[in-house]
Amino acid sequence: MASKFYAGMKNVVEVLNQMWEAFAAGPYNALPLTGGTLTGPVVSTARITATALVANTQIIAGANFAAGSSIRYANDGNPGALGIYYEVGAMSVAGIPGYGYPGRFWWSTTCGTAGVNAAGFRMVLRASDVQPAATTTNVLLAINGSGLLEVPTLCVGVSTSPGVRNEINRGGNMGNEILYVGQYGAPAPSVAVLASDGQGGWSASPSVLYAGKNSATNRSLSVPGTLNANGADYAEYLIKSLLCGTIIPGQIVGIDADGRLTDKWDRAITFMVKSTNPCMVGGDSWSQHLGARPTAPVRIAPTVEQVLVTPAVPADEANGTAAIPAVYDSITTAPGDTDNEWATKQAAHEAALAAFDAALEAARQTVDRIAFAGQVPVNVLGAAPGQYIVPVQDGDCIAGVAIDEDDMTLKQYFRAVGQVIAIEDDGRARIIVKAV
Numbered sequence: 001m002a003s004k005f006y007a008g009m010k011n012v013v014e015v016l017n018q019m020w021e022a023f024a025a026g027p028y029n030a031l032p033l034t035g036g037t038l039t040g041p042v043v044s045t046a047r048i049t050a051t052a053l054v055a056n057t058q059i060i061a062g063a064n065f066a067a068g069s070s071i072r073y074a075n076d077g078n079p080g081a082l083g084i085y086y087e088v089g090a091m092s093v094a095g096i097p098g099y100g101y102p103g104r105f106w107w108s109t110t111c112g113t114a115g116v117n118a119a120g121f122r123m124v125l126r127a128s129d130v131q132p133a134a135t136t137t138n139v140l141l142a143i144n145g146s147g148l149l150e151v152p153t154l155c156v157g158v159s160t161s162p163g164v165r166n167e168i169n170r171g172g173n174m175g176n177e178i179l180y181v182g183q184y185g186a187p188a189p190s191v192a193v194l195a196s197d198g199q200g201g202w203s204a205s206p207s208v209l210y211a212g213k214n215s216a217t218n219r220s221l222s223v224p225g226t227l228n229a230n231g232a233d234y235a236e237y238l239i240k241s242l243l244c245g246t247i248i249p250g251q252i253v254g255i256d257a258d259g260r261l262t263d264k265w266d267r268a269i270t271f272m273v274k275s276t277n278p279c280m281v282g283g284d285s286w287s288q289h290l291g292a293r294p295t296a297p298v299r300i301a302p303t304v305e306q307v308l309v310t311p312a313v314p315a316d317e318a319n320g321t322a323a324i325p326a327v328y329d330s331i332t333t334a335p336g337d338t339d340n341e342w343a344t345k346q347a348a349h350e351a352a353l354a355a356f357d358a359a360l361e362a363a364r365q366t367v368d369r370i371a372f373a374g375q376v377p378v379n380v381l382g383a384a385p386g387q388y389i390v391p392v393q394d395g396d397c398i399a400g401v402a403i404d405e406d407d408m409t410l411k412q413y414f415r416a417v418g419q420v421i422a423i424e425d426d427g428r429a430r431i432i433v434k435a436v
Helices: 012-025 339-364 410-415
Strands: 058-061 069-072 086-093 103-113 116-129 141-144 177-181 191-194 233-239 252-255 270-274 278-282 303-310 327-334 367-381 388-394 397-403 418-423 428-433
Touching (some): 367 397, 367 418
Parallel strands (some): 233 278
Antiparallel strands (some): 103 116, 252 270, 367 428
16 A cells, blocks of 8 residues: 655645544544555454445445345335335356356345235345346245245255255154154144155156155154045056956956966956056055166266466555456366267266166066055946946956846855946946955
8 A cells, every 4th residue: 555644745734634533433444445456354343334324325246236246225225115126135156157157146125015015024035147138036035024934946955966856954863853844833743754764665667756764664654644545446566477468447357376467267266457546556666676767967067266367456546556456267177078978978868768768668567556445447337336246258368247146156256356336437337346
């Protein structure tokens, strides 16, 4: 910093009086700073406070406001409008040349709610890319003065496949609570998720929800209420014999001496019906030998570091030179995936996924879902409620007929797959499955 006083200075007293007046108004740190460049660390235990509502009062870091960090008054200190959000702060995000645009996360606030002049306040978080066309996300996080917290997109924890999974992680052994959702003050949670040992044992088929199990109790789900589903029967997967053809819903099939499904009359020792609309399916272990479904690849971004090219030069008031800011350059220390490497990764994943799906479908053809309990349509026409559906030989295959209870033999009763309780709109009988 240039010297304030120098030999031969004629206005020493005037400058000293200016300094005294500034300190007296302080009582400290009251010297105005106008222009110039501040170099070196600034350390303080005090907060940065704006004491007057002056229009456009703000602290901005970065020349580009669209991608800069900022702290500012809502609506620049002017009265707000009902239900309108005003930006109050932002944190910038550096861009990666050739890979990602710069941008920022920004908070905005409002009082009341749109259309209602009521007490309360709300703060929301969004994110913006500078390009293309200043793309802005929907609300990422909303905090309400009434105590409501909304997280439209939740991504917590560290994943082994970034960008593929949204995870909630919490340390602890099996049986420890990892997620609690409930009403405040309630004696028990509405939903509690406890850690498992990772031994899910689930099918490789796509699903909406997977759950692990407690290896000590073998339990995956415990509920004090009912489990409601749209399906009407309980079914299990059974392996088909090598000679068994395609089985359609409602078809009567047999079980052979090896416990496998058969559509041949002379190989059947008992009879069942294929499920049409199950509410629960057991025996879903037929695809475990395939392992986990291939996960999507992740493109490795280049590692970029900012390297000092020329250091900052402070202003020299005596010589009349202005401050020169430091110059930095972006250096790629790790290239990441090239376009060709990324395309190769994607192609390999698509090939692995296609091979997996083909193997999954081949395994699926070896099993079928058979109704063990509940209501199920059966492919028999001309039946009446109260009758029993009894399997009969149809060439070398299996069919069914409806027989009145009074006309049945004991052997026919034992063979019956169920009793008719209604007739479907297409004329088929709907039965209550009879336990074998």
